[in-house]
Structures are given as C-alpha cells and as structure tokens.
Amino acid sequence: MKRIVSGIKPTGTLTLGNYIGAIKQFVLLQQSMPEDEFFLFIADLHALTTPQEPTELRKRIKEIAGMYLACGLNPEKTVFYIQSEIKEHAELGYLLQCFTYMGELERMTQYKDKVKKQESSLSSAMFTYPSLMAADIILYDADFVPVGDDQKQHLELTRDIASRFNGRFRDFFTVPEPIIPKVGSRIMDLQNPEKKMSKSDESDKGYVSLFDDPNIILKKIKSAVTDSIGIVQYDVDNQPGIANLLTIYTSMTDESIENIVSKYNGLGYKEFKEDLATIVSKKVGEIQQRYNEIISSNTLDNILDQGRQIAQQIAYKKLEKCKQKLGLGRKRK
Ligand code: AMP
Ligand code: TRP
Numbered sequence: 001m002k003r004i005v006s007g008i009k010p011t012g013t014l015t016l017g018n019y020i021g022a023i024k025q026f027v028l029l030q031q032s033m034p035e036d037e038f039f040l041f042i043a044d045l046h047a048l049t050t051p052q053e054p055t056e057l058r059k060r061i062k063e064i065a066g067m068y069l070a071c072g073l074n075p076e077k078t079v080f081y082i083q084s085e086i087k088e089h090a091e092l093g094y095l096l097q098c099f100t101y102m103g104e105l106e107r108m109t110q111y112k113d114k115v116k117k118q119e120s121s122l123s124s125a126m127f128t129y130p131s132l133m134a135a136d137i138i139l140y141d142a143d144f145v146p147v148g149d150d151q152k153q154h155l156e157l158t159r160d161i162a163s164r165f166n167g168r169f170r171d172f173f174t175v176p177e178p179i180i181p182k183v184g185s186r187i188m189d190l191q192n193p194e195k196k197m198s199k200s201d202e203s204d205k206g207y208v209s210l211f212d213d214p215n216i217i218l219k220k221i222k223s224a225v226t227d228s229i230g231i232v233q234y235d236v237d238n239q240p241g242i243a244n245l246l247t248i249y250t251s252m253t254d255e256s257i258e259n260i261v262s263k264y265n266g267l268g269y270k271e272f273k274e275d276l277a278t279i280v281s282k283k284v285g286e287i288q289q290r291y292n293e294i295i296s297s298n299t300l301d302n303i304l305d306q307g308r309q310i311a312q313q314i315a316y317k318k319l320e321k322c323k324q325k326l327g328l329g330r331k332r333k
Contacts, residue, residue, distance in 0.1 A: 049125045140311070190241075
C-alpha cells in the first residue's frame with residue numbers, strides 16, 4: 001500500500017485551472033489507485049505567507065474543503081484535514097529549515113518571481129516556505145505527491161531535503177515522487193494564453209472561478225482570446241488560445257483532442273467556443289449544486305474532524321522519532 005499526500009492553499013478563489021490541474025487529477029488518481037491511502041489537507045499555514053484577512057481566510061478554508069468534496073473527492077477514502085490543526089507541520093517545518101540551504105531557497109522560481117514583482121514587504125516565511133512544504137509531505141512518509149507543474153521544483157527540493165536527512169541519520173523519511181498530470185497541468189489565462197490561469201490576476205476575465213455564476217462562465221469562455229487562423233487544431237506555438245481551449249475541452253469531456261479537432265473540422269471558432277462554454281458552465285453548475293448541499297450540512301466538519309484525528313496520530317509519532325534522532329530534548333525511555 002502506498003501513501004499519496006497533497007495540499008492546497010486557501011487563497012483567492014478556486015479556478016478552472018485548479019480544477020483541471022489539481023482537483024480532478026486527485027479524484028482520478030484516487031479512483032485509479034483504490035488500494036492506496038490518500039491524505040489531503042488545506043494548507044492554511046502556507047496562506048499566511050502573504051497577509052490574510054482572518055474572517056476571509058477562515059471562510060476560504062471551508063469553501064475550498066467543501067469544493068473538493070463537491071468535485072468528487074471520496075471522503076471515505078481520504079484523510080482530509082486542515083494543516084494548522086496538526087501542530088507537527090510547523091514544528092517539522094522549522095527542523096527542516098535546518099536542513100535546507102539558503103542557495104536552494106534562492107533558486108526557487110516562485111520566490112524569484114515574487115522578488116522580481118517589486119514585493120519589498122515579502123515575509124521571510126515566503127522564502128522558507130519550501131521547507132514547510134517538505135515537512136507537509138515527509139511527515140507522513142508520502143510515496144507520491146500529485147501536484148501541478150508549478151510545484152515540481154518544490155518537490156525536487158523536498159526530495160533533496162529528505163535524502164540529505166536520510167544521509168545523515170540513516171533512512172528515516174520516505175523520499176517522495178511527484179505525480180504531474182500530462183494533460184491540463186497548465187491551463188492558461190483566457191485573455192492571455194501565454195500566462196497561467198491564476199486566481200491572483202487583477203482582471204477576472206482571464207479565469208473561470210468555480211464559484212462564478214454559470215452565465216458569467218458562458219460569457220468568459222465565449223470571449224476567450226483566439227487568433228486569426230480560423231482552424232480548430234492543436235498548435236501551442238501559433239494558436240496558444242485555441243490549444244488552451246482544446247485542453248480545457250478534453251479535460252472536461254474526456255474526449256480526445258483528435259476527436260474534438262475532427263468534430264470542428266470546417267467549422268469556425270464560434271461554434272467551438274459556444275459548445276465549450278456550455279460544457280464548462282453546465283459542469284461547474286452541477287458542482288456548485290453539490291457544493292451548496294455540502295456547505296449547508298455538517299458533513300464537512302465531521303469529515304475534517306475525522307481526518308485530523310488520523311493525521312494527528314501519524315504526525316505525532318513521526319515527529320517524536322525525528323526529534324529523538326536529532327538529539328533534541330531528553331532521551332525518551
Ligand atoms: P494554487 O492555486 O497556485 O495554490 O495551486 C493549487 C494547485 O492547482 C497546484 O497543484 C497547482 O499546480 C494547480 N494549478 C493552479 N493553477 C493552475 C493552472 N492554471 N493550470 C493547471 N493547474 C493549476
Ligand atoms: N505549495 C502548494 C501550492 O502552492 C500547496 C502545498 C503546500 C502542497 N504543501 C503541500 C502541495 C504539500 C503538495 C504537497 O499549490
């Protein structure tokens with residue numbers, strides 16, 4: 001039996017990019033690995049690396065957890081919990097900082113991008129965040145970590161940190177493998193297909209939120225930027241907008257790109273975009289309906305309580321052993 005662990009940061013809204021690149025992949029993976037254990041947490045400590053309004057953060061934690069369930073996460077097969085409710089994450093995060101080099105953190109592109117974008121008031125936690133992420137993973141001896149393409153570098157660092165620790169203290173942590181989806185790992189902005197679809201965008205026309213009204217979703221997809229070539233085909237270099245819409249189409253319907261392309265052979269972008277708009281808004285509408293049912297009951301709290309209990313026991317034991325290895329505190333009898 002293998003253990004799969006992943007986390008999601010409760011900042012901004014959830015986008016179609018998150019759905020296709022992360023949530024859906026997680027649900028599919030869960031279906032394809034029925035014998036394995038799935039741990040999923042809401043990474044609220046990670047959210048604090050940038051300033052958060054407390055009421056808003058608390059609301060988001062619930063929203064995101066509810067949305068994961070609405071998107072098909074199987075609660076019976078998932079240890080689903082909130083990161084900050086398990087103190088061991090933060091503690092191991094600190095310990096792993098002692099095994100992470102400054103140079104490694106300085107090389108993280110996510111951090112470098114933030115620095116480039118002026119942000120002079122960047123918190124130091126933004127810099128050390130990959131060590132906390134490593135802790136989230138190796139605390140549970142994860143075998144696999146499903147993440148989007150943008151987290152690959154953090155995963156590589158996690159492996160380095162785990163191996164470094166193992167090198168000094170004999171095999172102690174499992175060195176995790178990333179699982180990165182081939183299709184849909186990078187859904188692009190609808191208005192600027194050179195850029196990743198992101199909830200932190202200034203303009204909301206470029207992304208579809210899973211909380212958007214279905215009518216708004218229709219409009220956003222129909223007004224997605226295309227090109228003047230006029231042929232529906234998959235050509236990322238010359239038709240990045242259409243390629244992105246094709247990726248969304250295949251992800252939402254599970255129809256192959258080849259099939260979709262032949263279906264729109266000889267038709268213009270208008271039909272293609274209209275169909276896709278209907279597909280996405282209908283699908284998201286159904287998810288929202290399930291979401292409303294979940295949020296108005298107490299199932300979510302029960303699931304998160306249960307998850308906390310299971311995660312807590314594992315985390316406690318692993319951290320205690322880790323501290324013993326490091327020579328911290330007094331020897332346990
Ligand atoms: P974030 O929203 O950046 O906290 O990312 C949460 C998860 O969604 C990560 O696994 C990301 O890789 C994934 N993700 C975020 N944006 C996209 C996107 N535009 N396309 C595909 N996956 C994404
Ligand atoms: N850093 C991830 C993101 O921004 C979220 C995350 C935190 C995570 N801890 C993790 C993902 C552990 C996988 C495993 O999306």
